[in-house]
Amino acid sequence: MDWLQIVILSLVQGISEFLPVSSSAHLILVPVLTEWEDQGLAFDVALHLGSLLAVVLYFHRDLAAMTGSWLRSLQNRQPDEDARVAWAVLFGTIPVGLAGLAFKDTIETVLRSPLYLAAGLIVFGIVLAWADLRHRGDRTEAQINWKDVLVIGCAQALALFPGTSRSGITITAALFMGMNREAASRFSFLLSIPVIVLASGLQIRSLLETPEPIQWGAMAAGIALSGISAYLCIHYFLAFIKRIGMMPFVAYRIILGVILIGVFA
Template structure:
């Protein structure tokens, strides 16, 4: 890879990982539109690692409180609000973990077509708009029921379909459950932590089985740029989401989907 490719891919990953616009769609489209060669597994690991470090750093205070409360709940059997949120993140990850293991090969081959991306962008963009306009409530992530967690977790598994957007579908499901925008987004970002850890583990497993050379300089730059852009994205998204709502992202998804259909149909 040349350095322009490193910078573009890292920024695309960092900016789109936590926005409801599908990072996988953008990472698939970059080489399609630029005719760059595939960036390889090693660089994919670097990009995901940067996003992981960003979300962990941003929510470090909440994560420390959740972790401490979770361990105490194992002893006392009386989980407080932070422990229940930690359990919700863990339980909400199970559906996507099972689905990823079952359908990994199909997702990575059959469903990477630009037209599949366009369908996912448009259909789930409309669902996000419907949830935001008609079902949004005032509940926070600390007021979820276990039914809410199960529904949001199953919705996250649907995000394995390219173009869906993991953050987009989990925010959509949370809004349908009557949560407010900020709470839906925060829980979506917390849910991303174990998912990215699992994704990195699978990528590293696959990487170990290939003789792919590793460009350590590109890897380090990918981690740094992806992490910084992801951190800033989380910060500004949470700061402005109450005011701007979800409609700008819905409009972007639909426009991008229509363009893809026009170019590749």
């Protein structure tokens, strides 16, 4: 890998991981459009670790409060708002974990073509617009209930389909359940933490089982660039989402999907 490839892939991952535009679609498209060789499993691990560090650092105060409240709820059986959000994150991760174990091979081999990406971008972009325009409410993540957790958790499992966008589909589901944009986005970002941990763990296990050489300099650069860009993306997305809404991302998804169909159909 040369430095141009390292920088572009790191920025693409960092920016698109938490926007509702599908990071997996963009990472698949970069080598297709540039004719670069696949970046390899080790670099994929670095990119995801960078994103993980970014979201943990950004929400470190929330995570500390949630962890303390969650531990107390195990003892007194009386969860407060922070504990309820913590439990929601944990239980909301179960569906995607089960779906990933069941369909991992199919997803990685059958569904990675540009046309599948285009379909996911367009269809779930339209669903996001529908949720934002017709179903958005004013509830916060602190008001989450078990019905919300079930719907959002099952929706997250759909993100295994390339082009769907994990953040996009969870924000969509949260909007459908009556959350406001900020709450839907914040819960989506918190929900990403165990998912990225699980995905990175599986990648690291696969990496340890292969003789693939590791470029430690590229790994370090990928973690740093992906982490910095992801942190800034989270900050500005949450700062402006109430004002800009979801429609710019919907428009981007549909335009990109149409371009992919035009190029690869």
